[in-house]
Amino acid sequence: MPRVVVFDETGAPDVLHIVDEPVVEPATGEVRIKIEAIGVNRLDQMMRAGHYPGPFRLPHARLGCEGTGVIDAVGPGVEGHAVGDAVIVTAVPEMDLNGTYAEYVTVPAGTVIARPAGLDATAAAALWVAYSTAYGALIEKAGMRPGDHVLITAASSSVGLAAIQVARQIGAVPLAVTRHTAKKDGLLAAGAAAVIATDQEDVAEAAQRHTGGAGADIILDSVMGPGLADLAKAAGPGGTLVTVGWLDNRPAPFPMAGPRTILRYASFEHTLNPTVVRRIAAFLNAGLRAGVLRPTVDKVFSLDDIVDAHRHLEEGHQVGKIVVTV
Numbered sequence: 001m002p003r004v005v006v007f008d009e010t011g012a013p014d015v016l017h018i019v020d021e022p023v024v025e026p027a028t029g030e031v032r033i034k035i036e037a038i039g040v041n042r043l044d045q046m047m048r049a050g051h052y053p054g055p056f057r058l059p060h061a062r063l064g065c066e067g068t069g070v071i072d073a074v075g076p077g078v079e080g081h082a083v084g085d086a087v088i089v090t091a092v093p094e095m096d097l098n099g100t101y102a103e104y105v106t107v108p109a110g111t112v113i114a115r116p117a118g119l120d121a122t123a124a125a126a127l128w129v130a131y132s133t134a135y136g137a138l139i140e141k142a143g144m145r146p147g148d149h150v151l152i153t154a155a156s157s158s159v160g161l162a163a164i165q166v167a168r169q170i171g172a173v174p175l176a177v178t179r180h181t182a183k184k185d186g187l188l189a190a191g192a193a194a195v196i197a198t199d200q201e202d203v204a205e206a207a208q209r210h211t212g213g214a215g216a217d218i219i220l221d222s223v224m225g226p227g228l229a230d231l232a233k234a235a236g237p238g239g240t241l242v243t244v245g246w247l248d249n250r251p252a253p254f255p256m257a258g259p260r261t262i263l264r265y266a267s268f269e270h271t272l273n274p275t276v277v278r279r280i281a282a283f284l285n286a287g288l289r290a291g292v293l294r295p296t297v298d299k300v301f302s303l304d305d306i307v308d309a310h311r312h313l314e315e316g317h318q319v320g321k322i323v324v325t326v
């Protein structure tokens with residue numbers, strides 16, 4: 001029988017375990033996907049550890065909001081998808097019942113898109129969440145334009161690296177922030193116009209220097225925490241701060257100085273909207289074809305090693321996406 005990762009209680013990575021479960025036949029409007037690779041996300045870690053703000057059901061909760069594979073069954077009434085199509089899952093509304101950490105998932109046909117040509121399963125598993133978040137926050141939400149100086153925190157995260165490339169794709173100027181000087185060369189190679197290492201320099205001062213004293217037009221922040229007040233000072237007078245994550249979950253002060261506009265972005269705003277999903281997919285396909293977008297895979301684990309994959313995520317040293325192959 002196919003294997004599924006579940007957990008019966010929240011806690012450390014080793015609450016995750018594998019069980020055998022029968023496949024679910026797709027109902028009207030659904031497709032079943034034989035999963036080939038899974039993207040591991042912070043959201044998964046939050047749910048597993050019991051820090052997820054939304055409701056979910058225990059015991060026997062499933063996990064995973066990102067995956068790619070091949071359609072192996074199509075329910076009645078589905079148009080535009082066929083058995084054998086390689087696809088990416090774009091949203092898993094009930095992750096605890098239908099998470100992607102499994103050999104098969106059955107999902108509404110509207111929550112899958114065609115896998116871009118030329119992308120293998122491992123790279124495709126690293127694409128959707130990171131790049132749709134970077135695109136949605138920067139372009140749809142903050143209105144990023146060519147020439148904008150865009151300051152990106154946790155730049156070596158999967159969202160951060162995607163944001164560098166999304167900014168490059170439209171001709172904006174990505175300024176990367178990391179806590180470690182040792183990561184500077186890697187971030188320059190990844191496309192950053194400049195890198196600010198906060199173990200050596202003050203983020204606001206450095207941002208002013210790299211923007212000729214104008215300050216950043218947009219700050220994309222995945223960190224929050226107490227550093228938010230200083231970070232906000234890096235914005236220019238008409239600038240926008242858009243927060244997407246909370247890698248530092250200590251309380252964050254409301255930034256009194258800096259950006260004129262402060263926005264919060266959650267990708268669910270867009271990934272459940274078919275019109276925006278179409279726009280995101282078109283943008284990503286264009287970027288992949290042009291070679292500007294190149295998903296970064298940090299490390300690949302097998303489904304049997306799902307506990308190790310979560311341990312690696314918790315260490316917080318990764319550069320790009322952790323992928324699990326099935």
Ligand SMILES: NC(=O)c1ccc[n+]([C@@H]2O[C@H](COP(=O)([O-])OP(=O)(O)OC[C@H]3O[C@@H](n4cnc5c(N)ncnc54)[C@H](OP(=O)(O)O)[C@@H]3O)[C@@H](O)[C@H]2O)c1
Nearest residue numbers: 042154157158159178179222244245246247248265266267
């Ligand atoms: N809004 C949404 O819809 C959405 C969607 C996806 C992800 N997210 C959020 O975006 C954030 C990034 O996700 P991800 O999966 O891309 O992250 P990730 O790949 O796990 O990020 C790892 C990197 O983040 C940096 N980092 C880790 N802990 C940090 C801390 N306490 N303070 C500062 N930097 C820290 C480290 O870079 P350095 O060592 O170089 O500093 C590390 O290499 C998460 O909070 C996630 O929940 C939000």
